[in-house]
Amino acid sequence: MFLEKIKSGESGVLLYGITPPKAGTTPERVTEIAQKTMERLATLDIDALVVYDVQDESARTAEERPFPFINALDPLVFASGYLDTLTIPKIIYRPAGKFSTIELSDWLERLHEQNFYPVFVGVPAPDFPVKTSLPEAYKIWSKHQDTSVIGAVTIPERHKVLKDEDVRMLDKMNCGVSYFISQCVFNLDYAKQVIEDLALRCNRQAIKSPTIIFTITACGSVKTLHFMEWLGIHVPDELKEELEKSDDILEKSVNICLDIAKELTTYCMERSIPFGFNIESVAIRKAEIEASIYLANEIGQILKDKGVRKSSEGKAFEVTNG
Template identity: 70%
Template sequence: MFLNRIKSKDSGILLYGITPPKSQTAPEKVSEIAEKTLARLHGLDIDALIVYDVQDESARTAEERPFPFLSALDPFDFAREYLQPLQIPKIIYRPAGKFTREELRQWIIDLTSQEFFPVFVGVPSPDFQPITSLPEAYQIWQEYRENSVIGAVTIPERHAVLNDEDQRILDKMSNGVSYFISQCVFNVNYAKKMLADLAQTCEKQQHELPTVIFTITACGSKKTLHFMEWLGIHIPDSVKENLLASENILEASVDLCLQIAEELTNFCTAKGIPFGFNIESVAIRKDEIEASIRMVNQISEMLKSQGIRK
């Protein structure tokens, strides 16, 4: 079970991430999308399914969004009403700052009754005044921690600029967070630097290491690549040039993602950092989604061949 694997600090955890259908989608179409999602994920070797909360991040940057923002259905409602046939835990993202303490408490009660798990995320723009702070949200969750685990987001790109992601992680661990899901990794050196500093800080402050789950995403087009950069994912110039020059950008990106997964596996294993992977598709194109499913299988086999995943 996902809960036990996180509490035991097992390595080799595999997650898959999806976004709910758009809020304007007709109910019958939502059912159709859910059925296709269930068919894709049935039998897939994953420990849990992430259902993201989609936020408008346009205020974060002055650059025009490559794809228009469309609000999505509530991830908890979508998972509860449409994804129950998938008999694995669901991890639900929630921007805590948009809700009152009582709203968050009721949400956590509903969540735990479904055996779902929360990940609290920050607000989409720095000038948004949160109704409830992240520490306050974690404090509410503490009441239900006996039968739950809570995750948080980590951003290697932020560490490259501010050099404080290791301390941010420890601060969240002090609030009960036991695992961290990264932003999509395309710059493996950023991820490794963050991990090295985290391991050093944990040793210095005599803290146990958290589980770090790296998000892996294929890229199938120049526009998707642009969108990833807009989201704040750092893609090294050499990587970008190779992808854009390739005859098949999707297959080239899949090869790169598998290399990144193997490199991070070796790095974490050497440093004794419990780790896993979250595979997703940023785009909704069929070929990119199918590529993400293939990557789950390939990463699973890689982990099993090294004796990390059973």
């Protein structure tokens, strides 16, 4: 189970990440989308489902957003109200700073009742008025620490600039965080540097490392590639050129993603860093969704072949009749 794997620092964790349908979608259509999602997920051997909180990050940069921002349904409402028959743990993202301590406490109670797990993220822009700091949010969550785990986000691109991601991670670990989900990885060197520096710092302090779960995302078009870059994901020039010149950018990106997953698996195992992968599916095109399912199965097999993930008897979970 996800909870036990994180608490014990077991490698080979496999997650699948989705965004809720856009706000304003009719309940009937949301139900239809949820049913299709659950049917796809029922074929996968994964430990938990990540449901993102979609934020407008336009204030973070002066560059024009490649795709228009569309508000999405609240991830907790979507997961609890529409994916409730999916018998698998759910991880819900939440920008803690947007809410008061009372609102956050109430939200955590609702989350805990559902046996869901939180990941607190930062606010969408540096000048956004913060109502609750991350340390305060972790303190509010701490009452659930015996029966839950809390995650945070790690950004290899930030480490490249500030060179303190390892310090940030251990500071959050001291607040109760036990695992980190990365921003989508396309720059292997950036991710490796985070691993290396975290391993060195943990060895110096003689402490166990938190689990790092690397997000892997297929890219189906040049416009999606530019959107990833707009979000702050660094794509090395040679990879960008390969993708832009490819006859089939989606197939090319899937192969790149698999190579990245293989290299990160070896790199983490060599340094005894507990790790896993989060396969992201945030596109609406059928081909990209199918590519994410393929990636989840292939990466799961990579982890099994390396001996860090056990082969399961049949499916990891099922859709029950609600």
